[in-house]
Amino acid sequence: MTQQHSDRLQAVVFDWAGTIMDFGSRAPMGAFVRLFERFGITLTVAQARGPMGMAKWDHIQALGRLPEVAAQWQARHGRPFSDADVDHLYEVFTPMNAAVIPDFADFIPGALDTVATLRARGLKIGSTTGYNRPIMEVLAPIAARAGYAPDNLVCAGDLAAGRPSPLMMYRSFADLGVWPPHTVVKVDDTGVGLAEGRNAGTWAVGVAVSGNAVGLSLAEWQALPANEQQHLRERATAQLMAEGAHYVVDSVAELLPVLEQIQARLDRGERP
DSSP states (O other): OOHHHHTSOOEEEEOSBTTTBSTTSOHHHHHHHHHHHHTTOOOOHHHHHTTTTSOHHHHHHHHHTSHHHHHHHHHHHSSOOOHHHHHHHHHHHHHHHHHHGGGGOOBOTTHHHHHHHHHHTTOEEEEEESSOHHHHHHHHHHHHHTTOOOSOOEETTSSSOOTTSSHHHHHHHHHHTOOSGGGEEEEESSHHHHHHHHHHTOEEEEEOTTSTTTOOOHHHHHHSOHHHHHHHHHHHHHHHHHTTOSEEESSGGGHHHHHHHHHHHHHTTOOO
């Protein structure tokens, strides 16, 4: 590998929900609320969103450890929430989430155009997700029929640890045949997804408006007055920057100028 080549961007690794598809990352939310409801526990959508981006088993465990949820569980079931309970809820959750996936499988505006432009420029397109394989077996074919088939797919549960560990990114490097890490950009709407990239040594770009940090559908977002949009945009951007993003954009539709800025920094010898 020549020195010149080692300083050119080679790949962009995208998250799925809230980044490429499912504006607002809404598919899992109702499923989490209904899951806990089935076990007699009241969970708010805001609580359900907290651990977004984690593997779903880890997400359920984190929800069960929330003090207000743990107290409800103890009162309802007469014992503390345990990992065995996480196992049971996870088995129930996967088909619940998979069932609603088709209802939230719209592409985020501009996503397909952005990916097409990146491919035309010779970049590889990777993907990691907090979804497990059974859920992605529903979503990936829907995406492929509509024109999105990334060069790889790494799911939660494929490896010994999920986000925020770098293991899914390491698998992506191997799948895509790319290195060093500073020639790769991770694009994600959650803090743990950005940390996955940072921990692997890549650039990290957060998506604020289309993702979990705002959490509204496209129609809900478009219906807001400009001043409310700006407030939510600023809050989400600050959150993602605090969680490790090098850059934050509203959505992947705005990604290309950021990649040019990253390339310029690489050309100057800068690293993530």
